[in-house]
Amino acid sequence: MSVTIYDIAREANVGIGTVSRVLNNSANVTSETRERVITVARKLNYQPHAFAQALARKRSNTLSAIIPFFTNYFFIEVLQGVQETLTTLGYDLIIHGANNKLQVEEYLQRSMRKGRVDGTLLFSMEFPEQYVEEFYQKKTPLVLVDTFHPKFDSIRVDNASGATTATEHLIALGHKNIGMVNASLKSAPARERLASFKQTLERNGLPVLEANIVTSTEEKNDGFSRESGFRGMVEFLERGVPVPTAFFVSSDIQAIGVLAALRERGLRVPEDVAIVSFDDVELAKNFDLTTMSQPMFKMGELAVKKMIERIENPNAPVTSVNFKPSLVVRASCGANKKYVFHEQ
Amino acid sequence: MSVTIYDIAREANVGIGTVSRVLNNSANVTSETRERVITVARKLNYQPHAFAQALARKRSNTLSAIIPFFTNYFFIEVLQGVQETLTTLGYDLIIHGANNKLQVEEYLQRSMRKGRVDGTLLFSMEFPEQYVEEFYQKKTPLVLVDTFHPKFDSIRVDNASGATTATEHLIALGHKNIGMVNASLKSAPARERLASFKQTLERNGLPVLEANIVTSTEEKNDGFSRESGFRGMVEFLERGVPVPTAFFVSSDIQAIGVLAALRERGLRVPEDVAIVSFDDVELAKNFDLTTMSQPMFKMGELAVKKMIERIENPNAPVTSVNFKPSLVVRASCGANKKYVFHEQ
């Protein structure tokens, strides 16, 4: 069988209490006995039994993350931040991939299961209203990532700020007629990005033409997809209205579709049409997309920090932090001389 | 505090043993008392304490997966299969993202930590030789996914079969001069795909021209990247040799780069150059790539099944299953009339 503190205690001629004390670095142990215990533990290659610890400590040192398994991999990068941070803190991460609301609820249920996890992270999906009271009352540690609810801690991207920056960049480049290719309005980020886009236009004395805005009606991934961008732009071009000299696109993945549609029509990027998108996922680099970059890894790190704080202080006031995306200028906006990678 | 079997026992006027028995569906309980216990448990909203169970059962019902966090997301799809299957079996999944060998070793160490997990899944990375003995001796359940070691169970893609099918498809389409864009030879799949490509050519009486083979020397992700494909094809075109009428590309992601390089040179796909790639990740669909499809979700499912079998029978002979990829014909090979999506 595997080695326990009893084995160490026997071998080191001490009580198990002492062994536990040195293993946990708690005070009041002679450096002499401490040494002895440590030596024996190392010699025996002792490994603490996580569950026994969890049971005795009433704390599992593990978190769960409920993530959408279908998305554009934005969350994967955030998850990486979560996971690395957790590792340095000695926590483990259980993941639950959810593809629909039902599964989210099921996993939320599990999270309530006493003792299993110390807290849960919910990614990019709405927290179901019917669980609000329960989580709130029981003070189950919960941190929302890329989603929001006033009663729980959350970490988000400042869509308003990002859309504003993107639009202003296009305006600064001299564009007067700017369009937008948006995802489905079912998605909160899509709504927020649209609103700020319009406001920025107005604030700069530019007309807001509904004819220049295309909104996805696709179900899949709320229209944050390449096909959605492609079809959106194709439909737009068929409207026969004058083509704006620039477009703000609500995600990189859509922008890639937009690029294809534009090229099919013989329009060059950025010479004929400038593009600024949103997210800065790995692919954006490949397509030389100017885009609003989100500090995904950092968001993951912060999510963990918030969670730890919440676990340690269940009654602290709810916090919500918004990360302001930063503009990454590549070729698609035309600020640089380069052509867009795949359109050369 | 939360409700325990003691609470249920008291309320239902039975012993905790009985409560445990009905909760575990073990035999020998009057249906009358069973009813009573169940009713009380439900009324009290009893939730078993996972760690206490794990401690008593000496089984945690959780697995860990060590995954590369940087790859082309092939593993994400496999992971989804793993996760869903696990959920239906009542298992939990702890993930460890590793970006280098050191981290793999660290997580492997953790896996040995008694009691924490019942087994571990290692994805797409080599199992370090120095751990072989230890894992083998201790019979720590281990299943390798998309990687191989003779001493442990593994689930892989049959690269030889896939490369053969891909090459034969091109030959069947009438191509006589076929090139290959490969990833780094550091990667076993790349080596295997190359070998079968050559063999298939020979077997069909076609010449194997080294000048028609481009091999990536990129470190990052072993050359399985868009940039790698792009640069590879650009370099090839600069060699000035006659351009083959078809290419087998070792991954979808590289093929996307190849497409860009070809188009830059004014070569159309599939009219001037036909392409067949490998993987069938989400993007392949978007680019209308004819490719070798791997049943990723199924591989995940099977990995879990193998793991369960291994846990239940630690001494069973080691198994290794190879999934034969199947050809998915889209536009890039020219078998269909359609043009390649982004090149229209």
Added chain:
DNA sequence: CTGAAAGCGCTAACAT
């Protein structure tokens, strides 16, 4: 400073 003992919540062997 340290040993002994009492749990943590549950399972399983042992009685009855």
Added chain:
DNA sequence: ATGTTAGCGCTTTCAG
């Protein structure tokens, strides 16, 4: 059929 008891491995009083 069901109650009782002894652990599972560890933490944490409580004495001394």
